[in-house]
Amino acid sequence: MNTMNMLDKTLDTNTTKIAARDVNVYYGETHAIKNVNVEIATNTVTAFIGPSGCGKSTFLRCINRMNDTIDVCRVTGDILLDGEDIYDKRVDPVQLRAKVGMVFQKPNPFPKSIYDNVAYGPRIHGLSKNKSEMDEIVEKSLRRAAIWEEVKDRLDAPGTGLSGGQQQRLCIARAIATEPEVLLMDEPCSALDPIATAQVEELIDELRANYSVVIVTHSMQQAARVSQKTAFFHLGNLVEFGATGQIFTNPEDPRTESYITGRIG
Amino acid sequence: MPLFWLVVVLLALTALGFWFGRRRALASVQGNPRHLHSLPIYYGANVAMSIAIPALLTLVIWLLAQPLVIENRVSATIPQDLLPENTSIGLVMSDVRRLAEGLDQAVEQNVMTTAETLALDASTTDVRELLGTVGVALGSEVRPEVLSAAQSYRQLSSTGSTAMAVVCLVLALAGFGLSARHTNKEFRARNVVERGVLALLILAASLAILTTVGIVLSMLFETVNFFGLHAWTDFFFGSTWAPNFRGDSELSMLPLLWGTLYISAIALLVAVPVGLFAAIYLSEYAGPAVRSLAKPLLEILAGIPTIVYGLFALLTVGPLLLNLFGQGENGILGLNWMTGATSVLTAGVVMGIMLIPFVSSLSDDIINAVPQSLRDGSLGLGATRSETIRQVVLPAALPGIVGAILLAASRAIGETMIVVMGAGAIAKFSANPFESMTTITTRVVSQLTGDTDFASPETLVAFALGLSLFVLTLGLNVLALYIVRKYREQYD
Structure with missing residues (x-):
């Protein structure tokens, strides 16, 4: 790890996009997230790291209310998106998810053509008036996901026929086609080989220009490479949250240091 | 030997074989199963398989084939002129079978001895009345040819059954002897049993397939008959x-x-x-x-x-x-x-x-x-x-x-x-x-x-x-x- 390089990363003075206040999550009897407070800024990549089962994916899924689909899951506390509580009764989770896109750990293209995969979100949200506008959205999304050159000649081929890395970039294209404001990524590279991982990481860095990106990762190198802010979770607690360079070079909490140096995990 | 006892004896032999094979295998390594190629139960199962499978298979085939063979031989003895107008040999044969069953009943109920049934003469005894007393009702008077056919039917059946019992027991004992001789610590009993299991599974699968084929064929033959009698264009x-x-x-x-x-x-x-x-x-x-x-x-x-x-x-x-x-x-x-x-x-x-x-x-x-x-x-x-x-x-x-x-x-x-x-x-x-x-x-x-x-x-x-x-x-x-x-x- 090149520490100098990381310290050099500039932290733009960005406004807060998402603010979590005293968030607790329960799965039935299990207390999965304990009093988490975190602020996620615009145009920033925020990484959540921590050992397996520490609650980082659970917390990520709270941000777009994907936990609503799990019956036994209960969330307390406030999560504010642009100052508005997303758990307010007036908020429609369906609309929220259009604003907060998500990329999953395992590539999950729909059993449809590549084109239809990307056009899926824009179609259900009515983002295009006609076919040519949709073509534009699809092309733009695929280009931004750095997969356009590979698939432009076979947009009618099924998305499931692509390789693992291509599928994941297709899923990213699908997520950004709906023009979300926040992009949540749950271990997006865990099923990918190093080359595809490098492509996706490069992509994440580019996406920062337009979105706030939150990424859960098990790879500390990856967190160091792509993120500006890092949050370390342990046993449901947010142990430490700060600039990536600082977390990796000069952590305040001994648990963070142990994890980063590989003593707990 | 009645069929029930034959099966009981075969099963008893099988169980004995299992016990014996297991024991012999253990004895061949002085009671230490680690030196055996297979677990002791495989040796037992191998002996049991060698006893049961050939004997029971023969039994089943014999039971299916014997009535056909006997029927053929007996029906050949019935003179053609005995057949009334418009009836087939099948009807006469069912009379013969019924009469034979009646005589079996009579022997079972001690109304007559086996020797007496053979000496029976249709011209001197009213066979119909005699069988009526043991609860077997016959449709018509018994003709001498039918009676003699029924007598030979019974004789052939009993000879066949005895032969079947002997053959099955010989096969079972031969299987016992051969497999017991094989049973020693080098013998790969597990592999043999594995092949036996495979054969069993194949048998089950092919039975299902053969049944389907049988159903289709039986329908096909009758369908061909139908098209011989009726225009297929109309159908x-x-x-x-x-x-x-x-x-x-x-x-x-x-x-x-x-x-x-x-x-x-x-x-x-x-x-x-x-x-x-x-x-x-x-x-x-x-x-x-x-x-x-x-x-x-x-x-x-x-x-x-x-x-x-x-x-x-x-x-x-x-x-x-x-x-x-x-x-x-x-x-x-x-x-x-x-x-x-x-x-x-x-x-x-x-x-x-x-x-x-x-x-x-x-x-x-x-x-x-x-x-x-x-x-x-x-x-x-x-x-x-x-x-x-x-x-x-x-x-x-x-x-x-x-x-x-x-x-x-x-x-x-x-x-x-x-x-x-x-x-x-x-x-x-x-x-x-x-x-x-x-x-x-x-x-x-x-x-x-x-x-x-x-x-x-x-x-x-x-x-x-x-x-x-x-x-x-x-x-x-x-x-x-x-x-x-x-x-x-x-x-x-």
Whole structure:
């Protein structure tokens, strides 16, 4: 790890996009997230790291209310998106998810053509008036996901026929086609080989220009490479949250240091 | 030796062999099973297999073949002029068998000894009266030729049984001896037993296949007979189904096929939407409590015998439809479309109800098999539940659902009882769902029930109909399998 390089990363003075206040999550009897407070800024990549089962994916899924689909899951506390509580009764989770896109750990293209995969979100949200506008959205999304050159000649081929890395970039294209404001990524590279991982990481860095990106990762190198802010979770607690360079070079909490140096995990 | 004791002895020998093989194997390594090639029970199983399989196999084959052989030999002794007009040798032979059984009974009840039965003479003794006293009633006076045939039948049977017992026991003992000699620590008993298990599995699989082949062949032979008596052009391309016993029947399959397909189509029209929607509700919306209650309740429908559905059609649905669309109870809607309770619609609706659990249960399993990640992906893009189901889950599950529907369709085509009771018995071409119609299956039943003569086309047509039905449902099943296979890999 090149520490100098990381310290050099500039932290733009960005406004807060998402603010979590005293968030607790329960799965039935299990207390999965304990009093988490975190602020996620615009145009920033925020990484959540921590050992397996520490609650980082659970917390990520709270941000777009994907936990609503799990019956036994209960969330307390406030999560504010642009100052508005997303758990307010007036908020429609369906609309929220259009604003907060998500990329999953395992590539999950729909059993449809590549084109239809990307056009899926824009179609259900009515983002295009006609076919040519949709073509534009699809092309733009695929280009931004750095997969356009590979698939432009076979947009009618099924998305499931692509390789693992291509599928994941297709899923990213699908997520950004709906023009979300926040992009949540749950271990997006865990099923990918190093080359595809490098492509996706490069992509994440580019996406920062337009979105706030939150990424859960098990790879500390990856967190160091792509993120500006890092949050370390342990046993449901947010142990430490700060600039990536600082977390990796000069952590305040001994648990963070142990994890980063590989003593707990 | 009676058959029961023979089997008991063989099984006892098998158990003994098992015990002996196991012991001998252990003895060959001074009681330390670590030095054996296989676990001790494999040596036991090997000896048991060598005893039981050849002996029992011979027993089964012998039991099947002996009556045929004896029948052939005995029937050859019956003079041709004994046969009355228009009867076959089969009738005389059944007399012979019955007489032989009667004599067996007489010996068993100590009315006469075995020697006396052999000395019996039809001209001096009233055999009919004699057997009447032991409870065996004979249809006519016993003729001397029949009596002698029955006597030789009994003799051959008893010789055959004795031979069978001897052969089986010799085989069992030979198997015991040979396998016991093999049993030592180097012998690979486990591999031999493994091959035995394989053979058993192959036997089971081939029995099922052979049965299918047998069914098809038996239908095929009778169908060929039918086409020898009746023009195939009339069967396939005629337009009237009018069997009579004057010999000029019109036996066309088409009106029956039309009735079958029409009723099945209405059944599917009822079953597919209801079943599919029920499956979607159960798998996507219902909570675990509702699901655990509703699914078994729905599946109870599948356990109801079809005759009960038939009663439901006859007593409830038929009169109800008649009230709605006809003048029953003076017609609720004031229509006069329906004149009797039996109609295509009655049978179709009830059959549809019968098929609901098929469609819903199979579709439910298939929808559940769609990976959760696809649902998450769609919901994560801001799709609602129903958008997710319509655009992601159902397309992914479609091949399986089509397969389920085709399976339900082949059930509908083969259904008999509901049609008998709900649809009437008139074969005709009509598009009116309020009229009575009939199907292939019900005609097969009606052509074969009652006093039938297996040489007339009116009876044999049942086999041609049955074969056509078989081909039709087989085609549907093959199509269902093809669709499921072809599209399955898309979401795996």
